[in-house]
Amino acid sequence: xxxxxxxxxxxxxxxxMPAVMAVGFAGVLLAVQAALVMGIFGSAAVYVTASSADLxxxxxxxxxxxxxxxxxxxxxxxxxxxxxxxxxxxxxWVDGDWRGSAGASGVSVYVSGIDTQGSMMFSRILSPGMRxxxxxxxxxxxxxxxxxxxxxxxxxxxxxxGQRVHIVAALNGLRGLGGVNVITSLDxxxxxxxxxxxxxxxxxxxxxSDAKPATVAAHFEPDPRFGPFSVWTAxxxxxxxxxxxxxxxxxxxxxxxxxxxxxxVGAVITSQSLLGVVxxxxxxxxMLNALGVSHRSLSRVVISQSGWIGGAGxxxxxxASTALLSIAAAYGVPINxxxxxxxxCTVLVLILALVSGLFALRGLMRADPTLLLR
Numbered sequence: 001x002x003x004x005x006x007x008x009x010x011x012x013x014x015x016x017m018p019a020v021m022a023v024g025f026a027g028v029l030l031a032v033q034a035a036l037v038m039g040i041f042g043s044a045a046v047y048v049t050a051s052s053a054d055l056x057x058x059x060x061x062x063x064x065x066x067x068x069x070x071x072x073x074x075x076x077x078x079x080x081x082x083x084x085x086x087x088x089x090x091x092x093w094v095d096g097d098w099r100g101s102a103g104a105s106g107v108s109v110y111v112s113g114i115d116t117q118g119s120m121m122f123s124r125i126l127s128p129g130m131r132x133x134x135x136x137x138x139x140x141x142x143x144x145x146x147x148x149x150x151x152x153x154x155x156x157x158x159x160x161x162g163q164r165v166h167i168v169a170a171l172n173g174l175r176g177l178g179g180v181n182v183i184t185s186l187d188x189x190x191x192x193x194x195x196x197x198x199x200x201x202x203x204x205x206x207x208x209s210d211a212k213p214a215t216v217a218a219h220f221e222p223d224p225r226f227g228p229f230s231v232w233t234a235x236x237x238x239x240x241x242x243x244x245x246x247x248x249x250x251x252x253x254x255x256x257x258x259x260x261x262x263x264x265v266g267a268v269i270t271s272q273s274l275l276g277v278v279x280x281x282x283x284x285x286x287m288l289n290a291l292g293v294s295h296r297s298l299s300r301v302v303i304s305q306s307g308w309i310g311g312a313g314x315x316x317x318x319x320a321s322t323a324l325l326s327i328a329a330a331y332g333v334p335i336n337x338x339x340x341x342x343x344x345c346t347v348l349v350l351i352l353a354l355v356s357g358l359f360a361l362r363g364l365m366r367a368d369p370t371l372l373l374r
Contacts, residue, residue, distance in 0.1 A: 016305070019273035019356070020312045026266025027317025027349040028324070030259065034341050035325055037246075037255050039334035044177040044245045045238035047112060053089070053120040053204035054213045055079070056237045057220070060230040063248065064241040066110060066178065068093040068201030072227030076203050079231075082219055084211040089118040090200035092189040096160040098180065100151035107150060108179040109160065111140075113189020113200075120204050122183060125173040133168040134185045140165045141183040143174035145332035150180060161192050175334055177245055263352060270309070270356035306357025310350045317349060 042049070047065045048056065057079060059069040079088045092113030097106040114121040116131045126141070133139055140160075142150060147170055152158045156167040165188070174181045184192075186200075207216050213233040220231040232240065247253070328335050 019270050019309050022269040022273055023310055023313025023353050024316030028320045029262045030345045031321035032324055034345055035335040035337040038336035041242050041246045042336050043175055043334050045241040046176050048234050048238040050124045051121045052123040053234055054207045055205040055217055055231055057203040057229050057231045060228050064244045070199040071229045073199050074226045075229045078226045079205050084207045084216045085205045087206040089115045089120050089204050091121055091202040091204055093201035094189050094192050099159045109182050110179045111182045111189055111192055113184055113186045116185050130169050138165045139168040141169045144170040144172055146180045161194050163192050266352050267356050303357045306353045310353025314349055
């Protein structure tokens, strides 16, 4: 019966095309939505993922990178005391109000103060030449896609928290969640602090190549001599930040709800399309039933057709999603698609097609041999 399903699809493809397009459309929605979710919420941890540090030391209970609080400078010494740690750098986080010109409305910015002599913070997007440019007082680097939003003056000057700064470079890959990211030196970041905070927000560390980050992070137990601090691996801290924005802010619930709606709508449309095809072939199925083919065998034909429809829909979804995501990337839209997420979308689309086939089996109830007498 399986060859019958394949041949029916091949010679009567126009009847199955609406179901194929429905599956493909659902697949495109899922893939694009997943890529946007991964890109948007993944940007919440761009400070971690764009850096090469293995460990992050910050205030205990910090939920996300942008909630950093000052920690004692003695924490640096505690990190350096560990034999597995090879390098330590301070990192200052400052909430800022950017004004492109006098009297202009403010733009919320996140200022990242980094060690210009270091090599860990933003090492994946920041070149050594750009680090040298930051040594100039008041120098800042922004994301290229944020230039229009920041509305800097003709000479690329602006004010952050009332202090004059100037843009020395613009790069890609710095866009974040909730505000505009700005990179500057440690000295400039201290100049922009308005709350009188003392000490950096974080210390980042590099460990020996043969050491495991999780094992080294476990070495740092609370010690009142160095003040309150906790140490996370870069991977766990990035995940911690992403999960906070995805679930604790409520935005992730809305995204998951939308994904569920996409699957339900796709299942309804696809099942109705398949049900229509089965209903239009009722006389053919009735004849097969009269010739001795059981309803169980006919059911396998419908399920097989659902699988082929799912496969064809996946091809359409893959091509369309690739084109749409390429266009989005060209316009600086934060997207990220991993192999694991793509596989999950593939499985969901196939399940969607098979479930739709199960719903369409109701049409076989009309495939009764008595139809041939009418």
